[in-house]
Amino acid sequence: MSYWSEFLTIALIHLFAVASPGPDFAVVSRYSLSFGRKAGYWVSLGVASGIIIHVTYSLIGVALIIHQTDWLYQTLLCAGALYLGFIGTQAIKAKPRKDMSDSELVATQPRKRKAFIVGFITNGLNVKATIFFLTLFTTIIAPETPFAIQFGYGIYLIVATGLWFLFLTWLLTQPRIFKTLWHYSHWVDRTMGAALILLSLKLLWEWANLIELI
16 A cells, blocks of 8 residues: 555645744744744754654544543643743843844753753644644544554654744844844743744633633
8 A cells, every 4th residue: 555645645744834834833933033043953853853742642542531621621721821921021021132242042952951941842842733733643644654654753843943034033033134134032931932932822711711711
């Protein structure tokens, strides 16, 4: 049996999903424009590593358990919403930046570990990603598809996500683009921060409805 058509469907759906504005896009863009290419790269690698979590629990069937276990799903939804609200609040406080030399920019960069963790947690706590991977592995991928093939799909999703956000970082930090956006990066931060806060509020609203607070 050929699995190319299944793979191409997965690749196309994933491309639309990863290219759509969301938490991952927001944090990668923010760190790239605020701290430069290296910081953006580390956030991108963190996001890609977060995909490992989703792929792993999808392969072993935990995604379905999460979706069917109300309290667990609600807890993850709330945690993800609060984290997005936290980083959104930080971003919305951004102040105008002065011109900086390359050495000064390097000095202001967050540690590699911190940038990586931001990307990892942002993606890992994204409940929408849980639903995406649950849908992918239960409706798009046929039940008779061998585990080895599904594992290969998972590797592709991890690598493709990483490459996409590394490319986005590279694009945003091209000298001409970066210098132009640098002067307005505080507005980019604030816009991304507002978007993250709105997304956080939307998720909290969903969470409140799930536990019947509203």
